[in-house]
Amino acid sequence: MTQLAPQATADTDIELWLAQQTEKSLLRFLTCGSVDDGKSTLIGRLLYDSQLILDDQLASLKKESHNRHVGDEGIDFSLLVDGLVAEREQGITIDVAYRFFSTDKRKFIVADTPGHEQYTRNMATGASNADLALLLIDARKGILTQTKRHSFILSLIGVKHVVLVVNKIDLVGYDKATFEAIEAEYRQFARDLGFESFKAIPVSALKGDNIVANSPRTPWYADTPLLPYLEAIQVDKDRSEAPFRFPVQWVNRPDLDFRGFSGTVAAGTVKVGDDVLVAASKKPAKVKEIVTMDGKLDRAIAGQAVTLVLDREIDISRGDVLSHPGETPDYSNQFQAELVWMAEEPAYPGRSYLLKLGSQLVPATITDLKHRTNVNTLEKSAAKSLELNAVGTVTLATDRPVAFDPYGENGATGGFILIDRISNTTLGAGTIAFGLRRAHNLSYQAFDVNRDVRAQMKGQTPRIVWFTGLSGSGKSTVANLLEKRITAEGKHAYILDGDNVRHGLNKDLGFTDAARVENIRRVAEVARLMADAGLIVLVSFISPFKNERRMAREIAGDIDFIEAYVDTPLAVCEQRDPKGLYARARSGEIKNFTGIDSPFEAPERADITLKGADETPEQMAEALYAKIFG
Amino acid sequence: MSAPVPPRLSHLQRLESESIEIFREVAASFERPVMMYSIGKDSSVLLHLARKAFYPSRIPFPLLHIDTTWKFREMIAFRDRMAEEYGFELRVHTNAEGVANNINPFDHGSARYTDIMKTQALRQALAAGQYDAAIGGARRDEEKSRAKERVFSHRNANFAWDPKNQRPELWRVYNTRLNPGESMRVFPLSNWTELDIWTYIYAEDIPIVPLYFARPRPVVERSGTLIMVDDDRFRLADGETPREEVVRFRTLGCYPLTGAIPSQAATLPEIIMEMQASRTSEREGRLIDSDQVGSMEKKKQEGYF
Numbered sequence: 001m002t003q004l005a006p007q008a009t010a011d012t013d014i015e016l017w018l019a020q021q022t023e024k025s026l027l028r029f030l031t032c033g034s035v036d037d038g039k040s041t042l043i044g045r046l047l048y049d050s051q052l053i054l055d056d057q058l059a060s061l062k063k064e065s066h067n068r069h070v071g072d073e074g075i076d077f078s079l080l081v082d083g084l085v086a087e088r089e090q091g092i093t094i095d096v097a098y099r100f101f102s103t104d105k106r107k108f109i110v111a112d113t114p115g116h117e118q119y120t121r122n123m124a125t126g127a128s129n130a131d132l133a134l135l136l137i138d139a140r141k142g143i144l145t146q147t148k149r150h151s152f153i154l155s156l157i158g159v160k161h162v163v164l165v166v167n168k169i170d171l172v173g174y175d176k177a178t179f180e181a182i183e184a185e186y187r188q189f190a191r192d193l194g195f196e197s198f199k200a201i202p203v204s205a206l207k208g209d210n211i212v213a214n215s216p217r218t219p220w221y222a223d224t225p226l227l228p229y230l231e232a233i234q235v236d237k238d239r240s241e242a243p244f245r246f247p248v249q250w251v252n253r254p255d256l257d258f259r260g261f262s263g264t265v266a267a268g269t270v271k272v273g274d275d276v277l278v279a280a281s282k283k284p285a286k287v288k289e290i291v292t293m294d295g296k297l298d299r300a301i302a303g304q305a306v307t308l309v310l311d312r313e314i315d316i317s318r319g320d321v322l323s324h325p326g327e328t329p330d331y332s333n334q335f336q337a338e339l340v341w342m343a344e345e346p347a348y349p350g351r352s353y354l355l356k357l358g359s360q361l362v363p364a365t366i367t368d369l370k371h372r373t374n375v376n377t378l379e380k381s382a383a384k385s386l387e388l389n390a391v392g393t394v395t396l397a398t399d400r401p402v403a404f405d406p407y408g409e410n411g412a413t414g415g416f417i418l419i420d421r422i423s424n425t426t427l428g429a430g431t432i433a434f435g436l437r438r439a440h441n442l443s444y445q446a447f448d449v450n451r452d453v454r455a456q457m458k459g460q461t462p463r464i465v466w467f468t469g470l471s472g473s474g475k476s477t478v479a480n481l482l483e484k485r486i487t488a489e490g491k492h493a494y495i496l497d498g499d500n501v502r503h504g505l506n507k508d509l510g511f512t513d514a515a516r517v518e519n520i521r522r523v524a525e526v527a528r529l530m531a532d533a534g535l536i537v538l539v540s541f542i543s544p545f546k547n548e549r550r551m552a553r554e555i556a557g558d559i560d561f562i563e564a565y566v567d568t569p570l571a572v573c574e575q576r577d578p579k580g581l582y583a584r585a586r587s588g589e590i591k592n593f594t595g596i597d598s599p600f601e602a603p604e605r606a607d608i609t610l611k612g613a614d615e616t617p618e619q620m621a622e623a624l625y626a627k628i629f630g
Numbered sequence: 631m632s633a634p635v636p637p638r639l640s641h642l643q644r645l646e647s648e649s650i651e652i653f654r655e656v657a658a659s660f661e662r663p664v665m666m667y668s669i670g671k672d673s674s675v676l677l678h679l680a681r682k683a684f685y686p687s688r689i690p691f692p693l694l695h696i697d698t699t700w701k702f703r704e705m706i707a708f709r710d711r712m713a714e715e716y717g718f719e720l721r722v723h724t725n726a727e728g729v730a731n732n733i734n735p736f737d738h739g740s741a742r743y744t745d746i747m748k749t750q751a752l753r754q755a756l757a758a759g760q761y762d763a764a765i766g767g768a769r770r771d772e773e774k775s776r777a778k779e780r781v782f783s784h785r786n787a788n789f790a791w792d793p794k795n796q797r798p799e800l801w802r803v804y805n806t807r808l809n810p811g812e813s814m815r816v817f818p819l820s821n822w823t824e825l826d827i828w829t830y831i832y833a834e835d836i837p838i839v840p841l842y843f844a845r846p847r848p849v850v851e852r853s854g855t856l857i858m859v860d861d862d863r864f865r866l867a868d869g870e871t872p873r874e875e876v877v878r879f880r881t882l883g884c885y886p887l888t889g890a891i892p893s894q895a896a897t898l899p900e901i902i903m904e905m906q907a908s909r910t911s912e913r914e915g916r917l918i919d920s921d922q923v924g925s926m927e928k929k930k931q932e933g934y935f
Contacts, residue, residue: 017902026641095796097777098770100823107641109821121798128800250654254687262683264651264802293685303639305650305683318658342798356803359658415801424807426797 024102027230030111030126030159032150033136038167042136042205043099043112044077046227049212050101077205096126105231120389121342124153124429128415131235132161134226139172139202142182148189149375155193156338156391156431158411161235162190163199165226169218170204176220192378197233201226239302243327244268245405245413246276247358248320252307260291260307261316266358266412267405268324270308271299278314279321279331279403285310319360321403321413329413332435333401334367339386339394343420343427346385347392352457353427355398357416363399364418365457370394386428395436407431422459422490454534460491462531463628464556467540468549468603469566470595471581472573474612474620478566479538481621486536486629493536496523501541511592517548524552531559544600564624565603568612570595642830646679649818651802652781653683653765656816657690659806660763663816664756667693667720669705670882671838672767672819675827678836679818680765681716692719694755694764698747699724700735700884702860708839723755735886736865744887753789756813763806763814771823781820787811828905832898841879842901844893848872855889 031039099110111126127133133154137147154162164186172178183200190198201210202221209215210225224232245266252260270276274287289309290297300306308322316322323329341347347366355364370393372383386392407414414432419425455462465482467475476497483493501523502509509515520543527537543549553561573595574582585593592598603609608627610620639647656663665680667673680689695709713720725733728746735743756764770777780796782804797805808814819827831838849856850864850872857864858879859872864886866872877890878901895904 024641025638026644095778095793098821099777100771100821125798125800129802249651250658250684252684252687258686260686262654264647291686293682301639303644303647305647305654307685354807356805358803359655411801415803417798417800417803417805419805419807424805424809424812426799426805429798429800 024105024107026107026109027132027233027235028109028111028130029132029134029230030113030123030130031134031136032113032123032126032154033138033147033165033167037136037138038205039112039134039136041077042134042165042167042203043110045205045208045211046110047099047101048077049208049227050103096122103227103231108230120149120153121340123150124157124340124342127154127157127159128429130159132163132230132233133159134163134165136165136167137182137186139166139169139175139178139182143185143189145376147186148377151190151193152373152375152378152391153340155195156340158407158431160194160196161233162195162197163201163226163229166200166202167205169202169209170207174202174209174215174217176218179221199224199229201229239267240269242267242302242410243329244270244274244276244322244324245329245410246270246308246322247360247403247413248316248318248322249359251317258309259313260289260309261320261322262305262307263359264305265300265302267302267410268327269299269301272297275325276308276310276322277325277328278316279323279329280401281315281320283314284325285312285314287311319358321358321360329403329405330435331401331403333398334395334436335404336370336393336395336433336436337407337416337430338433339366339392339418339428339430341386341388341390341392341428343425344388345420345427346387346390347394347418347428348385348456349394350453350456352421352459354419354421355396355402355416356419357402357404358413360402362402363421364396365453366394367397368395393433394430396430404432404435406434408433451532451534454532458492458534460534460536461560462534462536463560463562464527464531464537464539464552465562465564465624465628466527466543466549466552467538467564467566468543468606469568469612470570470573470600471542471593472576472578473566473568474610474617475540475542475566477617478564478610478620478624479540481617482624483538485621485625491536492534493538494530495538495540496527496530498541501526511598516545517551520545520548520552521555524555527552528555528557528559531556542594542600544594544598546601546603549603562607562628563603564627565606565609566612566620567602567609572613642826642833645822645826646682646830648802648821649679650683652804652816652818653680655782655804655806656763656765657684659804660814662759662761663691663763663765664694664721664759664761665689665691665765666752666767667695667709668767668882669695669701669709669839670767671827671831671842672769674836674838675822675830676765676767676819677712677716677718678834689716689718691765692721692759694721694723694759694761696748696751696755697722697724698743698751698884699729700747700863700886702839702841702858702882702885702888704841705839705882708837712837721755721759723751723758725751725754734863735884740887743884747884756789761813762808763816765816765818767819768817769819769822769824769827779817779820781817782806783815783817784808785813785815789813791815825902825905828898828902832902839882841882844876844878844896844900846874846876847890849875849877849890856892857888858885858890860885 031043033039095114097112099112101108111130113123113126135150137143166179166182169179179202202218203210203226209217210221212225212227214225245268246263247266248261249263252262270287272287272290275284276287277284287308288311290300291307291309321329349366349369352363352365355362369383371380372386372390372392373380375391383392405413416430417426418428420427451462467479469475479495483495486493506519506522509519523539523541527539530537549563577583581590584590585596594600608624610623684690725747733743733746768776770779778793780799783791784797785791806814848859850859850870856877875892876894878893878895879888879890882888893904895901
């Protein structure tokens with residue numbers, strides 16, 4: 001780093017120095033490879049050799065390095081970067097850790113990504129913001145499955161520059177043939193991965209060979225050492241020359257006189273006076289002003305966060321994308337994408353997720369899983385689901401069209417994440433390959449809308465819970481509590497209640513035995529339709545006869561049917577008599593009242609029996625919930 | 631004829647844009663955001679970036695200061711001046727129970743004092759405000775466990791951070807979704823280094839608390855650290871008198887727990903040059919981190935920023 005003497009004339013020197021800072025370019029890279037390849041040690045070494053380890057860190061490092069794997073300097077460099085206590089205990093790197101260092105030529109942001117297979121998703125995370133990857137290989141082990149998987153993910157996320165760091169070269173006696181064999185094998189493997197640059201370097205992170213200078217112990221390697229290579233490589237693709245993209249992030253409206261659209265230029269350049277178009281509405285306007293707190297600009301380039309003011313009032317909100325006419329992004333509700341799955345719960349076609357792409361957030365469904373890619377062999381095979389760390393080619397349909405570009409053309413408008421609709425966790429990340437539109441003569445992806453699809457969109461299994469029990473036994477109370485509970489979990493339920501249905505659908509029916517059977521038949525059919533639509537249906541009817549209940553179960557067919565018997569003794573129900581019906585039945589005012597002058601056939605094998613006299617409604621609802629969802 | 635050289639953004643411009651984008655994402659995605667304002671240099675940069683993000687609108691959320699009652703007097707004066715000058719909504723919270731029990735760094739030790747007056751006070755304030763997003767000025771280069779923190783860092787209903795179960799964060803696509811009771815900590819300065827902060831303060835002429843500049847100040851020595859005697863609540867040993875020394879502070883916090891460094895750097899350029907030549911990392915001046923290995927990670931799991 002540039003060292004300035006404190007006694008120098010501060011003001012002039014600092015201006016020169018600041019100018020130099022401004023000219024410095026930035027390289028974001030990630031390190032990846034297998035467990036024990038020495039990623040953390042390599043980063044620690046880079047920090048140490050670029051003299052960025054501070055005195056107090058060095059002191060505590062030497063203290064902590066006691067009894068550990070140390071180099072000539074008596075330091076375990078991996079301690080510099082392995083941040084979490086759990087990692088120190090297990091001796092592995094779990095998460096992505098970001099490190100910062102700079103040399104006279106360049107600033108670096110390093111993502112140290114996990115090596116272990118179960119953290120592949122974190123590697124994809126680190127790769128998504130990196131221009132270059134250091135792929136570590138243990139010279140003793142050569143290319144492993146993990147090396148191939150990571151290479152494939154780099155390719156998928158679009159990292160174009162790869163340095164193969166053949167580490168621990170000291171442990172193979174600085175052998176040239178070993179290094180060359182690994183390099184040749186990797187070149188062969190990676191030829192289809194689309195890397196724009198590739199470089200193999202033999203190093204020992206622990207001993208410092210070929211890190212900042214050529215090592216005398218590898219006289220056969222006369223090429224550039226690692227750090228000088230990282231300082232020199234050109235990775236900047238000029239995004240300000242690409243077609244202009246401006247995803248509107250926030251509508252800026254301090255008062256009635258000002259209405260601007262705040263966002264970051266994702267690609268290209270915009271100038272005052274430019275014609276722009278809203279991707280969704282196709283409404284045109286001209287750029288009137290480019291506003292920042294530092295003053296108005298004539299133009300803004302990719303990467304700048306600005307606020308655009310247009311010359312006319314058009315409807316624009318967060319999620320809209322502005323472009324130049326004639327260079328518009330794709331706008332479609334269907335596209336094909338590569339998907340990296342990052343959650344324990346697998347991805348299934350037909351299931352509904354939230355898709356976030358730039359500032360657009362829409363419900364989306366995986367309509368087709370075309371194939372899964374074997375990340376070790378790159379072979380494609382048929383699949384019904386994508387498990388954690390699996391990669392597949394999918395088609396997605398969004399509830400409404402989104403504006404996007406193929407990821408290969410613009411990473412900022414072509415990469416998306418999928419979010420679980422209930423837990424809100426991030427489940428996967430995708431890169432859009434191309435849009436599927438009728439205009440492209442590709443038909444809507446065939447996908448039969450059936451109960452499974454509808455149920456998966458709701459994230460639940462359709463069920464019929466059939467409550468049976470005397471009037472006043474507590475059926476409706478328990479059903480209400482259960483409905484509240486499952487609705488709070490984001491599921492969709494509906495209660496069919498005897499009294500309510502008799503006020504509408506079944507108001508033509510009386511209380512004769514025949515009418516009671518028809519009453520139940522209709523309700524059972526309605527329950528089946530609702531469950532077929534994907535709902536969890538709670539049917540709260542006295543349904544006193546065994547045969548009716550069997551009929552209801554038969555009507556339900558293959559739908560999960562749970563018979564819940566609320567077993568409250570007649571005496572208790574009669575004492576509660578919430579609607580005064582028992583009193584009226586006893587006085588003869590109501591005829592054919594169940595329990596009084598009409599029988600109740602108690603179920604012999606209910607799926608669950610709830611003791612209404614002994615348990616509170618809350619306890620019964622809890623027991624029922626456990627029975628259904630436990 | 632050669633093509634014109636394409637314009638490029640400098641490293642600092644890139645950092646600035648990224649931070650502004652994060653601020654806007656918060657304003658657009660959350661119902662009750664708040665920005666933690668600790669009055670230090672990182673908070674000054676945070677405030678500056680927030681003003682830029684929403685200009686010409688005002689900052690569309692309040693700023694929250696957790697006042698332990700032991701902050702440097704100059705910090706409080708600076709805080710109130712900023713609030714008046716820039717017209718943001720300032721909310722100040724103090725753990726009233728802690729004050730009632732006279733919790734202080736002398737009698738209760740730095741760990742317990744910090745837990746009650748900072749961590750618990752913060753939890754109280756966040757719960758009372760029902761904030762769904764709290765913006766903080768933490769940087770990944772500050773400390774090892776912070777190097778792993780997401781920009782949008784999820785907290786469960788107890789404000790706890792689960793470092794092994796963080797949401798993957800790809801590109802600049804931030805998952806801002808929450809379930810009831812959960813909240814988000816957001817760190818717009820994640821990718822800034824201490825040096826970036828100082829050069830940005832210089833380049834943008836951002837006001838900072840004068841305590842950062844070297845000046846004669848009354849200090850005493852505690853466990854090899856210089857502590858400024860900012861008011862008469864400081865417990866001096868028998869016969870001890872503070873001595874005048876030219877010192878400055880690299881970080882600001884509660885004055886009895888914040889180490890001063892001997893320095894002649896009285897201007898920003900001098901501070902930056904001293905930084906460049908410095909061989910000691912920033913948080914060394916804070917006594918709270920040195921209690922035990924992994925202490926910052928532990929505090930964060932408990933809800934500390």
